[in-house]
Amino acid sequence: MTSTDTLTSGTRTFRAVHQTARPQGMPTAEHFAFVEEPLPAVEPGSALVENLLLSVDPYMREAMDSVWELNAPLEGRAVGRVVESRDPALAVGDLVFHRKGWRTHALVSTAEGARALPHHEGVPLSAWLGLLGGTGLSAYVGLTRVAGVRPGDTVFISAAAGGVGSTAGQLARLLGAGRVIGSAGSAAKVAHLVDVLGFDAAFDYHDGPVAEQLAKAAPDGIDVYLDNVGGDHLEAAIASMRPHGRIAWCGAVAQYNSAEPPAAPRNLYDIVEKSIRLEGFLVREHGDAQAEWEEFLVPHIAAGRVVRDETVVEGFDGVVEAFLGMLAGRNTGKMLVRTAAA
Amino acid sequence: MTSTDTLTSGTRTFRAVHQTARPQGMPTAEHFAFVEEPLPAVEPGSALVENLLLSVDPYMREAMDSVWELNAPLEGRAVGRVVESRDPALAVGDLVFHRKGWRTHALVSTAEGARALPHHEGVPLSAWLGLLGGTGLSAYVGLTRVAGVRPGDTVFISAAAGGVGSTAGQLARLLGAGRVIGSAGSAAKVAHLVDVLGFDAAFDYHDGPVAEQLAKAAPDGIDVYLDNVGGDHLEAAIASMRPHGRIAWCGAVAQYNSAEPPAAPRNLYDIVEKSIRLEGFLVREHGDAQAEWEEFLVPHIAAGRVVRDETVVEGFDGVVEAFLGMLAGRNTGKMLVRTAAA
Numbered sequence: 089m090t091s092t093d094t095l096t097s098g099t100r101t102f103r104a105v106h107q108t109a110r111p112q113g114m115p116t117a118e119h120f121a122f123v124e125e126p127l128p129a130v131e132p133g134s135a136l137v138e139n140l141l142l143s144v145d146p147y148m149r150e151a152m153d154s155v156w157e158l159n160a161p162l163e164g165r166a167v168g169r170v171v172e173s174r175d176p177a178l179a180v181g182d183l184v185f186h187r188k189g190w191r192t193h194a195l196v197s198t199a200e201g202a203r204a205l206p207h208h209e210g211v212p213l214s215a216w217l218g219l220l221g222g223t224g225l226s227a228y229v230g231l232t233r234v235a236g237v238r239p240g241d242t243v244f245i246s247a248a249a250g251g252v253g254s255t256a257g258q259l260a261r262l263l264g265a266g267r268v269i270g271s272a273g274s275a276a277k278v279a280h281l282v283d284v285l286g287f288d289a290a291f292d293y294h295d296g297p298v299a300e301q302l303a304k305a306a307p308d309g310i311d312v313y314l315d316n317v318g319g320d321h322l323e324a325a326i327a328s329m330r331p332h333g334r335i336a337w338c339g340a341v342a343q344y345n346s347a348e349p350p351a352a353p354r355n356l357y358d359i360v361e362k363s364i365r366l367e368g369f370l371v372r373e374h375g376d377a378q379a380e381w382e383e384f385l386v387p388h389i390a391a392g393r394v395v396r397d398e399t400v401v402e403g404f405d406g407v408v409e410a411f412l413g414m415l416a417g418r419n420t421g422k423m424l425v426r427t428a429a430a
Numbered sequence: 431m432t433s434t435d436t437l438t439s440g441t442r443t444f445r446a447v448h449q450t451a452r453p454q455g456m457p458t459a460e461h462f463a464f465v466e467e468p469l470p471a472v473e474p475g476s477a478l479v480e481n482l483l484l485s486v487d488p489y490m491r492e493a494m495d496s497v498w499e500l501n502a503p504l505e506g507r508a509v510g511r512v513v514e515s516r517d518p519a520l521a522v523g524d525l526v527f528h529r530k531g532w533r534t535h536a537l538v539s540t541a542e543g544a545r546a547l548p549h550h551e552g553v554p555l556s557a558w559l560g561l562l563g564g565t566g567l568s569a570y571v572g573l574t575r576v577a578g579v580r581p582g583d584t585v586f587i588s589a590a591a592g593g594v595g596s597t598a599g600q601l602a603r604l605l606g607a608g609r610v611i612g613s614a615g616s617a618a619k620v621a622h623l624v625d626v627l628g629f630d631a632a633f634d635y636h637d638g639p640v641a642e643q644l645a646k647a648a649p650d651g652i653d654v655y656l657d658n659v660g661g662d663h664l665e666a667a668i669a670s671m672r673p674h675g676r677i678a679w680c681g682a683v684a685q686y687n688s689a690e691p692p693a694a695p696r697n698l699y700d701i702v703e704k705s706i707r708l709e710g711f712l713v714r715e716h717g718d719a720q721a722e723w724e725e726f727l728v729p730h731i732a733a734g735r736v737v738r739d740e741t742v743v744e745g746f747d748g749v750v751e752a753f754l755g756m757l758a759g760r761n762t763g764k765m766l767v768r769t770a771a772a
Contacts (some may be wrong), residue, residue, distance in 0.1 A: 356660075364710055365707065368701040368702035368703070368706055373705060
């Protein structure tokens with residue numbers, strides 16, 4: 089029996105997206121190709137999964153510059169269902185989190201980090217790629233381990249309507265923040281932050297200098313900044329920061345698509361004057377925080393205390409469009425692609 | 431009996447330096463004036479000291495811009511001997527650390543932070559203004575509390591022949607650093623760092639781009655940078671930094687005299703890529719580390735394991751020249767002024 093015989097769809101091939109060229113600036117659909125390939129055999133220790141949900145994330149823009157091999161399958165977080173298994177830790181029908189996204193089917197193995205997902209009442213599958221996935225973990229690590237949010241803190245979050253930001257705003261509140269402020273790129277997103285996600289204040293960074301808008305939203309200054317953006321947002325945060333403020337820097341969406349590095353903050357020396365801590369982090373180095381994060385968040389999700397902010401594109405054909413749309417800010421919350429019904 | 435009757439010199443006046451104008455760029459002797467004033471009466475709770483040693487420090491350049499009042503006595507660390515006392519905690523003859531420098535005599539009180547100095551065999555008076563004073567404490571706080579130097583770390587120190595730097599280089603070694611690298615502004619200072627202070631490598635920042643020289647001195651990268659300088663030194667340190675490196679930023683000598691802020695590091699985003707921590711600190715907020723620092727360092731000084739790197743200008747008349755010389759880098763180690771024999 090070959091692996092493909094077990095596929096309910098009957099196909100003996102699978103579809104994947106390859107990157108075909110390195111972008112200069114903003115990538116386009118031209119930098120990708122949909123390819124169809126024969127399904128590989130399921131070797132001992134591995135399992136074949138049909139992917140159900142794929143994650144597209146800001147860090148992938150950087151991966152396009154050098155990490156991702158051209159004309160080869162791409163990496164990305166995904167959730168799939170096991171359709172054939174020779175991995176003793178995975179049973180047919182199991183729902184599995186793994187890193188072989190950007191394709192309809194994948195060979196995975198628990199030895200390489202694939203993980204059968206636990207069932208929690210009230211926790212939908214998509215949460216494992218958003219709130220409970222690397223996106224949510226970024227917010228958790230940034231606000232707890234790196235910035236050390238304390239009760240009463242005023243917390244500012246850039247790209248606040250994005251995956252990390254929308255989780256971080258809600259998490260800051262759960263951690264006892266006194267005031268939570270977000271910036272986003274449209275009036276609709278700003279309204280969403282305040283009306284749906286419970287931010288105390290939010291502004292559209294197109295409406296005027298970030299420093300002025302932040303100073304107005306946080307007249308008494310800020311204690312913590314979760315930076316997804318860099319550039320003028322970082323400069324504004326430094327300007328508004330109270331003594332002993334902490335900045336957790338987890339990525340600079342604004343920078344990924346520009347050939348030139350963004351202007352560094354002109355007020356960087358305020359870091360000395362105000363005893364500020366500016367610390368970068370990569371969520372992939374904090375996998376050991378995942379269990380703690382799940383333990384913290386699952387009860388909040390199950391009790392309906394957390395808004396699961398997602399934009400879901402339907403169908404594998406939409407994955408490149410979803411990725412480019414996420415880079416262009418056309419998502420609210422975590423951007424996902426549903427490739428098959430759960 | 432008035433206070434002045436007790437002065438061995440017989441004078442009823444004292445001399446002080448005032449700042450008379452705000453400098454644009456590098457200050458000159460024109461910004462200061464020597465004034466002679468009657469000695470004030472010794473009120474209950476205060477004591478009159480004759481100053482023996484005065485400290486001039488880089489932070490004073492910043493104080494000249496706004497902190498220091500014009501045409502008034504200046505602030506600065508000093509060590510003096512009590513010549514008359516109505517403070518029960520100070521006896522005539524006591525050696526006292528206080529903050530009323532820039533003058534020959536001062537009224538001090540323990541209630542306002544003056545401190546009778548303990549006697550430790552083998553620890554000279556000047557150590558209380560350098561190694562054991564705010565200068566040494568800056569090095570200690572920067573390398574321990576802020577940067578967290580660990581055994582085996584490669585540590586880079588800018589302005590390494592200055593007061594903080596020369597202490598920090600030796601302290602890094604005492605903390606178990608694997609490799610200690612310094613930058614300074616002349617060939618003589620570079621030789622001093624390696625030959626006298628035990629740095630593993632040093633370079634003159636005039637000899638070529640700092641980034642290139644640092645990369646050559648630290649081919650495997652650095653783990654810790656104690657920044658006294660900012661600008662291209664900070665950019666070079668970020669470039670050479672290993673993942674999870676730590677930067678303790680305690681001042682920017684290069685910036686104090688320029689009207690424009692220095693160019694911020696163009697590679698600031700590497701802070702994310704390499705999970706770097708950049709943290710500013712003000713030593714005045716870490717007074718609670720003083721006892722710990724003395725306990726650590728006094729045995730090392732007494733045993734002759736620490737080079738007490740000092741440039742001492744003789745006589746109160748030299749205080750302005752000493753300050754300007756320190757700003758121009760004409761000192762090696764801590765810059766002091768001896769105003770009277772101990």
